[in-house]
Amino acid sequence: MSDLPANARELFTDDEASFRERVGALLPVLRSAAAYDIDYYVARDIMHPDNLHPDDVVAETLIYAWSHRAQCPADMSARGWLLGVQVRVIRDMVDRIVSYRQSKALSLDEPLPATTGARDGQAQQDLVQPDEAPTWAEVTPAAAPEDIEAPLFANEDTFTLEADTRHVAMLHDEFDVPLAEVATIMERAAKDTAALLQEARTHLRAHDDASPTSSVSEPPSA
Structure with a gap:
C-alpha cells in the first residue's frame, strides 16, 4: 500500500x-x-x-x-x-x-390500488456539486477560533449538535483537516466555519464537564 x-x-x-x-x-x-x-x-x-x-x-x-x-x-x-x-x-x-x-409511506386508511405496475428500475441519482464552488479567496481564514484544549470526543456526545456544526468539529478536531479546507468542504466563509467550530467545542466541553465519566474516542491514523 x-x-x-x-x-x-x-x-x-x-x-x-x-x-x-x-x-x-x-x-x-x-x-x-x-x-x-x-x-x-x-x-x-x-x-x-x-x-x-x-x-x-x-x-x-x-x-x-x-x-x-x-x-x-x-x-x-x-x-x-x-x-x-x-x-x-x-x-x-x-x-x-x-x-x-x-x-x-402510506396511510392505513388509504385504499389498496387495483394493480401494481412493475418498475423498470431507477437509475441512481447522480451526486452533483453546486454549479459554482467557492473559491479559496472566499474562505481565506480569518482569525482562528480560540485555541482551547479540546479533547477527542465520544461520538455520542455530538448527537445533539446540528449536522453542519458536528461535521465542522469532526473534520477539524477528529480528523485533522485544516480550517480553510473545512470551510471549503462546508461551503462557508472561514469566519463562519470558525464560529461553528467554537460552538461545537463549547457544547462538547460543557457536556464533558457535566458527565461523571467521559469516554474518549481516538481516530485511526492514516
Missing part, C-alpha cells in the same frame, strides 16, 4: 487503479468517519441502522472522487478532499433514503 500523497491532485496522476491504491492508506479513516455519521443519523431518528453500512459510503465516495477529479481544488490536501467528498456523499445518500421512505 502506497503512502497517501499530500496534495489531492497527486491522487489522480495515473489511472483509476493507481488512484485506489494511493487512497488505501486513508480507508480506515474514511470508514471511521462514515461510521460516526451513520451513528449520528440513526441517533437523530433520520434513518434505520440497516439503511447504510460504512463500506457502502466509502465505496461511493471513491467512485465520486474519481469521477469528479477535475473539480479537485489545486491546493486541497488529499485527506481533506476525500473526507469532504464523503460528507457530500453521505448527505446525498441519507437524503435519498429519507425521500424513498417518504414516497413509500
Whole structure:
C-alpha cells in the first residue's frame, strides 16, 4: 500500500487503479468517519441502522472522487478532499433514503390500488456539486477560533449538535483537516466555519464537564 500523497491532485496522476491504491492508506479513516455519521443519523431518528453500512459510503465516495477529479481544488490536501467528498456523499445518500421512505409511506386508511405496475428500475441519482464552488479567496481564514484544549470526543456526545456544526468539529478536531479546507468542504466563509467550530467545542466541553465519566474516542491514523 502506497503512502497517501499530500496534495489531492497527486491522487489522480495515473489511472483509476493507481488512484485506489494511493487512497488505501486513508480507508480506515474514511470508514471511521462514515461510521460516526451513520451513528449520528440513526441517533437523530433520520434513518434505520440497516439503511447504510460504512463500506457502502466509502465505496461511493471513491467512485465520486474519481469521477469528479477535475473539480479537485489545486491546493486541497488529499485527506481533506476525500473526507469532504464523503460528507457530500453521505448527505446525498441519507437524503435519498429519507425521500424513498417518504414516497413509500402510506396511510392505513388509504385504499389498496387495483394493480401494481412493475418498475423498470431507477437509475441512481447522480451526486452533483453546486454549479459554482467557492473559491479559496472566499474562505481565506480569518482569525482562528480560540485555541482551547479540546479533547477527542465520544461520538455520542455530538448527537445533539446540528449536522453542519458536528461535521465542522469532526473534520477539524477528529480528523485533522485544516480550517480553510473545512470551510471549503462546508461551503462557508472561514469566519463562519470558525464560529461553528467554537460552538461545537463549547457544547462538547460543557457536556464533558457535566458527565461523571467521559469516554474518549481516538481516530485511526492514516
